[in-house]
Amino acid sequence: xxxxxxxxxxxxxxxxxxxxxxxxxxxxxxxxxxxxxxxxxxxxxxxxxxxxxxxxxxxxxxxxxxxxxxxxxxxxxxxxxxxxxxxxxxxxxxxxxxxxxxxxxxxxxxxxxxxxxxxxxxxxxxxxxxxxxxxxxxxxxxxxxxxxxxxxxxxxxxxxxxxxxxxxxxxxxxxxxxxxxxxxxxxxxxxxxxxxxxxxxxxxxxxxxxxxxxxxxxxxxxxxxxxxxxxxxxxxxxxxxxxxxxxxxx
Amino acid sequence: xxxxxxxxxxxxxxxxxxxxxxxxxxxxxxxxxxxxxxxxxxxxxxxxxxxxxxxxxxxxxxxxxxxxxxxxxxxxxxxxxxxxxxxxxxxxxxxxxxxxxxxxxxxxxxxxxxxxxxxxxxxxxxxxxxxxxxxxxxxxxxxxxxxxxxxxxxxxxxxxxxxxxxxxxxxxxxxxxxxxxxxxxxxxxxxxxxxxxxxxxxxxxxxxxxxxxxxxxxx
Numbered sequence: 001x002x003x004x005x006x007x008x009x010x011x012x013x014x015x016x017x018x019x020x021x022x023x024x025x026x027x028x029x030x031x032x033x034x035x036x037x038x039x040x041x042x043x044x045x046x047x048x049x050x051x052x053x054x055x056x057x058x059x060x061x062x063x064x065x066x067x068x069x070x071x072x073x074x075x076x077x078x079x080x081x082x083x084x085x086x087x088x089x090x091x092x093x094x095x096x097x098x099x100x101x102x103x104x105x106x107x108x109x110x111x112x113x114x115x116x117x118x119x120x121x122x123x124x125x126x127x128x129x130x131x132x133x134x135x136x137x138x139x140x141x142x143x144x145x146x147x148x149x150x151x152x153x154x155x156x157x158x159x160x161x162x163x164x165x166x167x168x169x170x171x172x173x174x175x176x177x178x179x180x181x182x183x184x185x186x187x188x189x190x191x192x193x194x195x196x197x198x199x200x201x202x203x204x205x206x207x208x209x210x211x212x213x214x215x216x217x218x219x220x221x222x223x224x225x226x227x228x229x230x231x232x233x234x235x236x237x238x239x240x241x242x243x244x245x246x247x248x249x250x
Numbered sequence: 251x252x253x254x255x256x257x258x259x260x261x262x263x264x265x266x267x268x269x270x271x272x273x274x275x276x277x278x279x280x281x282x283x284x285x286x287x288x289x290x291x292x293x294x295x296x297x298x299x300x301x302x303x304x305x306x307x308x309x310x311x312x313x314x315x316x317x318x319x320x321x322x323x324x325x326x327x328x329x330x331x332x333x334x335x336x337x338x339x340x341x342x343x344x345x346x347x348x349x350x351x352x353x354x355x356x357x358x359x360x361x362x363x364x365x366x367x368x369x370x371x372x373x374x375x376x377x378x379x380x381x382x383x384x385x386x387x388x389x390x391x392x393x394x395x396x397x398x399x400x401x402x403x404x405x406x407x408x409x410x411x412x413x414x415x416x417x418x419x420x421x422x423x424x425x426x427x428x429x430x431x432x433x434x435x436x437x438x439x440x441x442x443x444x445x446x447x448x449x450x451x452x453x454x455x456x457x458x459x460x461x462x463x464x465x466x467x468x469x
Contacts, residue, residue, distance in 0.1 A: 053370055079378045086376025096371035100389045110375040113385055155371075162376060 003062075004029045004197055005050070005166055010059035012045050019045045021221035023059070027166070027199065032192050034208035034229065035201045037218035038244055043201045044093075046218065047168050050199070051088045052081050063087060063165060086114055089159030093171040095151040097143040097158070103130065104139045107158045114162075129157040133187050149180030153187055160191075167191065169200040205248060209233040217241045256434065260441050263428050267421035268445060270338070274410045274420060275449075277342040279403055282349025289350060290357035295383060305354070312351035317412050320344050325416040341413035341420075349406060356398035360391030393464045400457025407450045421445055 005027040012020040019042045027033055035043040048054040050061055052069045061068040068084050069076050076084075097106050107126035111117045117125065130136045133153035143151055152172055159167060169188065173181040185207050192198060192211050202208055208215055208229060215232040217225040217240075225238040236242045293305040312320070325340040335343065364387055372382040414423035425442040429435050 051374055053374060078373060079380075082373070082376050082378045082381075085374055088374070090371075090374040092367060092371060092374075094365075094367050096365075096367035098368065098371070098386055098390075100393065109385060110377065113381055114376040158371075158375065 002029070003027060004031075004064060005199075006060075006062040007050070008060050010046065010049055010061065011057045012042070012049055012054060013057045018057075019221050020049065020056075023218075023221075023223060025216070025223075027197060029197055030195045031214065032196075032198045032212045033200070034212035034215045035199065035218060036203070036205065036208055036215060036244075037224075041218040042221040043218045044170055047090075047170050047199060047201050050166075050168060051085045051090060052076075053090075082114070086110070086162050087164055088166045088168055089162045089164035090168045091152070091155050091159050091170065091172045093174050095143075095148070095155045095175075097151055097155055099143050101143075102139070103135065103141050103143065103146070103154050106143065106154060107161050110158070111161050125161055126157070129160045130154070132160060132190070133157045147180060148176045149183045152176065152184045156184075156187055156191075165197065167196055167198040169198065169202070171201050171203065173202070173204060203248065205233060205245065217244065219244070256437065257441075260428065260432075260434060260438050263424050264421055264438070264441055264445055267419060267424040268449070270418060270423075271407070271410050271420040271449065274338070274341050274345065274413060274418065275403070275407050278345035278349055278410070279406055281342065281346025282402070282406070283353050283399065285346065286350035286353025286355075287357050289354040290361065291383070293354065294358055294361045295379070309351045309354060312348045317344065317348055317409060318415055320348055321413060321416050337413070337416050337418040340416055341410070341418040345406065345409060345413070349402065352402050352405075353395075353399065356395045356402065357391060359398070360393075360395035361387060363394045364390055396464060397457065397461050400454070400460065403457070404450045404454050407453065408446060411446075 003026040005025070007023055007025040010020055010023040010025075011018065023042075023046055035046065037043050045054055049056045050068070055069070055075070060070075063084070066084070069081060071080060098109075101109060104123060104126045107129050108119075108122040111122040111125050112119060127136060127139060130139055133156050135150060135153050135157060138146060138150060138154075143154065146154065156172075172188065173184050176184065181204070185204060188198075188200070189207075189211050200208070200212065210229075212229040214226060215229045216223050217232060217236070217238070219240050225232055225236060225241045232241065233245065236245055289305050289308065292301055296302075321340060321344045324335060324344045325337065328335060328340075368386055368390070369382055372386040373379075377385065410420055411422040414420055414426060417423065421442050425438050428438050432438070
């Protein structure tokens, strides 16, 4: 089994409320996976459990055969988790750029402080990543001066600068004005074409169908249906998937 | 109307206190800011209940007892058990410790104003918790805290007047001793008031400039 990411029996409960009820998932290198499902289905929680922004209640996560969040049978601290987290680049719904830093600094700072690159190299890396998301022209701007779509593209560059093994997108276009969605999806599509491994939580069904290799439909904290993107989205088998897709198409 | 010599005499007498007022302000400001910042860090970023309780107890203790009482405890109270502090040391220490309770609240408000997403983005990028505080949260919290700190500094200039009660030789100390010997009450206290204004107005102006500077570059 040459899975890059392997998840077994992932559960997450907030008090008595169980949000994830046992997720099993395996992702091969270069594979693009879309997680779709109604709000509250657990898809964002699932993604956030992968890099331990949410601590799973049970289950195991392996990235490249290394177990995430556990060392010698004991849970890791945030400090210990840092190197593991940096192997996964995360893009948030609300961008979460750091407003006190310029665009370039936002992209360069992790390379400098986490990986210890010299300032000049970190800046070059940042500019290279900004070029990938077509944002070089705003390199010295402050995040507040950018549109939502531009901010999200910078956030993608920031995640790319970690040279991650895996990219996690948590509803990357949900907070954007409709006319700005396209520019962000286009960038993600370009990254997909580079053969990156990606997990995307999204409501953009057409995008999921065209870009993802595999679609997982979550509802009530379980994977209800999964399969090749075109099959699941164009010919869903499960009634719950069918009714969900019908609803969001209207 | 008092003559120009009288004014000169009064001014000269009070100016002797200006240096001490400034010294006490600056030292208490440094102690109060540094210690208050440290308190805000342990209060906001540790999970130990004992630490939370200790910090909260400190804040309540210094917030709810008058400054004068604290100064008397430090100056007279400690002396009676054999620990004799100079008036200046007691003044700086007292105002510094009291100030830390104020600045701690100011810094905490700064940290709390930051959305959770700022921390999450930093952790996801591979920052350790301390790096997250150092590079992401602290610079932003400082900007939020700046106006509050400026007001605190101006307040402190004025609060130094209470240390005259433990005979620290600042402006009001000289004012009172001159009044008892010369009876020029109005002239002396008005001159003292003008001196305080001359100290705090530029400070306030400086704070406004800083605010405007950070207001402009803020995201």
